[in-house]
Amino acid sequence: MKKLLILGFLFSLVSAQHLSQNWSEGTAYVLPQGRWEVGLFQPLKFGYSPSTEITVHPLVMFIMPNASIKHVWRRQSNATWSSVHSAYYPTPLLNMVAKEGTGGLVSPEFEFPAAILLYNEVRVSRPINDKVLMTGKTGLGLGKAFGDLDERTTIDFPLIYQRLSPLYNGAYLRIGADFVISIAKKWELHLDDDLFLMANKDATIGFEHKGLLVWKKSDRFRATVGYKVVFGQYPFGNQWNLMPPFIPLLPIWVPLFDFQWGW
Amino acid sequence: MKNNYIITFLSLTLFISCDPIVNEFPDSEEAIFYTADNINSVPAVDTITVMTWNIRFGAARSHWFGDACGDRVILPESEVTANLLAVADYLASVDPDILFLQEIDVESKRTGYVDQVQWLLDNTNFNYGAYASAWQSQFIPSDGLGRMNMGNAVLSKWEITDATRHQLSLRGDQDALTQLFYLRRNILETKIDMDGTTFYAVNTHATAFATDDTKQKHIQEFKDVLDRIEGEGVSFIAGGDLNSLPVGSDSIDYCLEDICSDETFHPEGYDLNVFDTGDNPSHKEGSWFAGDDFEVLRILYETYSPAVDTVLYQANEAQYFTHTPEYDNLDGFNRKLDYLWTNENWVTGSDITHWDAAALSDHLPVSARWEVGQ
Numbered sequence: 001m002k003k004l005l006i007l008g009f010l011f012s013l014v015s016a017q018h019l020s021q022n023w024s025e026g027t028a029y030v031l032p033q034g035r036w037e038v039g040l041f042q043p044l045k046f047g048y049s050p051s052t053e054i055t056v057h058p059l060v061m062f063i064m065p066n067a068s069i070k071h072v073w074r075r076q077s078n079a080t081w082s083s084v085h086s087a088y089y090p091t092p093l094l095n096m097v098a099k100e101g102t103g104g105l106v107s108p109e110f111e112f113p114a115a116i117l118l119y120n121e122v123r124v125s126r127p128i129n130d131k132v133l134m135t136g137k138t139g140l141g142l143g144k145a146f147g148d149l150d151e152r153t154t155i156d157f158p159l160i161y162q163r164l165s166p167l168y169n170g171a172y173l174r175i176g177a178d179f180v181i182s183i184a185k186k187w188e189l190h191l192d193d194d195l196f197l198m199a200n201k202d203a204t205i206g207f208e209h210k211g212l213l214v215w216k217k218s219d220r221f222r223a224t225v226g227y228k229v230v231f232g233q234y235p236f237g238n239q240w241n242l243m244p245p246f247i248p249l250l251p252i253w254v255p256l257f258d259f260q261w262g263w
Numbered sequence: 264m265k266n267n268y269i270i271t272f273l274s275l276t277l278f279i280s281c282d283p284i285v286n287e288f289p290d291s292e293e294a295i296f297y298t299a300d301n302i303n304s305v306p307a308v309d310t311i312t313v314m315t316w317n318i319r320f321g322a323a324r325s326h327w328f329g330d331a332c333g334d335r336v337i338l339p340e341s342e343v344t345a346n347l348l349a350v351a352d353y354l355a356s357v358d359p360d361i362l363f364l365q366e367i368d369v370e371s372k373r374t375g376y377v378d379q380v381q382w383l384l385d386n387t388n389f390n391y392g393a394y395a396s397a398w399q400s401q402f403i404p405s406d407g408l409g410r411m412n413m414g415n416a417v418l419s420k421w422e423i424t425d426a427t428r429h430q431l432s433l434r435g436d437q438d439a440l441t442q443l444f445y446l447r448r449n450i451l452e453t454k455i456d457m458d459g460t461t462f463y464a465v466n467t468h469a470t471a472f473a474t475d476d477t478k479q480k481h482i483q484e485f486k487d488v489l490d491r492i493e494g495e496g497v498s499f500i501a502g503g504d505l506n507s508l509p510v511g512s513d514s515i516d517y518c519l520e521d522i523c524s525d526e527t528f529h530p531e532g533y534d535l536n537v538f539d540t541g542d543n544p545s546h547k548e549g550s551w552f553a554g555d556d557f558e559v560l561r562i563l564y565e566t567y568s569p570a571v572d573t574v575l576y577q578a579n580e581a582q583y584f585t586h587t588p589e590y591d592n593l594d595g596f597n598r599k600l601d602y603l604w605t606n607e608n609w610v611t612g613s614d615i616t617h618w619d620a621a622a623l624s625d626h627l628p629v630s631a632r633w634e635v636g637q
Contacts, residue, residue: 100328101406102404103405104405105404105407106407107337108334108406108407109334109335109407110337152372155409156372156402156409157401157409239282241282241401245283246283247284248283249439249443
């Protein structure tokens, strides 16, 4: 009996580790209850309960109200299941970039109606061995514009085009996998691959691959550096992009980077 | 072993060829070749009709924001193809043999991503084309322009055997960020084989809005290419939108004719010959042809044969005007900016400034019959 209690206690510890985890991005895990995380470019996250995490992008909250919730539904000995549900109201931001002059991503001759973007995803994280954690994910993006939305307002640029496509065509399916690979005591490699299947007339496929090298100084700070490769079908045809793109005004290519803090 | 696979995959993805956000061009490179869907063999002839036309990317007389005091930026594809159809119909009525096109889009959001070079080849009597981009960016983050690929093209009934894009000088009066996303104008030099008779066809579109000496550089660079061909002892026809006035023009300042409702120029005590830039510029960019730009074309008139010489032009300027800033007035053409040149001979009196195409662009096409050189 005593052995069973000890085994049960140990199992609960293992399960708890698979339920919540610092730096939970890209996994089915949620932040430990009460923990906050934020990055230069990453959203603000909060461990609301042992099984629920809340995320918002505070810097754009007033121009694109947004919220996301991740909830762990099921724990198994070798897998954790969760779902992510996000909602965005992009209309103010889109109307902000529909402007004359520099920064005008959309022609000012157009006005965006009220519109909403929803994203729902199922994730399952499973340790492959003691160094590799794999997360599989499948999501459905939905969009609805409550008024006339001219097709000429699409922003035909990688990352943006795919995510806004439901506003014009209703929905996209997103399938992907994330790998967190421990390569040293404080170093990890994060690989993230996502396939977008959009309900567009001709531009239907998008693919994104992200690679990040992560240095975890502690549970309070980590730094990431990496890249993203994007393949997309757009209204003009197919295109590969390395992100961030090389800016000719800069002497070298600047990679993706971020600094993140947790407490 | 698994890590090796991962590293290999990462390396491969990093080396995938990705186009730059903004295309910068070398000084000289091969242009892009096109062929029509259906090739119709055309026999060699002694004289051919040469035409130059700035078709304004198929926008016709639309109130586009960039040049017409307008507010339109992204045109519907249906409007663009309707305008192109009108251009094709007009070309069919004139039936030129060689066509110099400026401001032609091949993959631009503003014109519904229609490849206008291919479209015109497939809907006219031309068989071959060459294209050189003057403005190529995956995304211009200004005014909602988005993806842009606009340039010059040469269309020909006979095969284009060589095509070279020569980079023109960049404007020197822009900050680095503006210049990065701005036009990179060019000279498109093509070599045409008419059943064994070879000649060059050279097309360019010089700067319109520079306030420094860029226009002089462009005209000189255009002449340098023509001089090189002349030095080879080969015949050429050349032309384009030179954004410059003929020698001896009555008026050299169109600031007030081109002014938009929210603009002011010619402040108290302004100097006609000095472009005072700044918050309150004395002149409008693209509307002022004085200062160092005055008679910038003299070097061409003095060296090569224009389709319209200065005597003819000065005798009746208005007959030869090719550009209008008035987008609601089909009779509003008030300056000549478009030219044809050769180192051989034009058929006397064969030049036409096509006023009946006034509704199709803010430039009129100009054509002339050329005695094919050897």
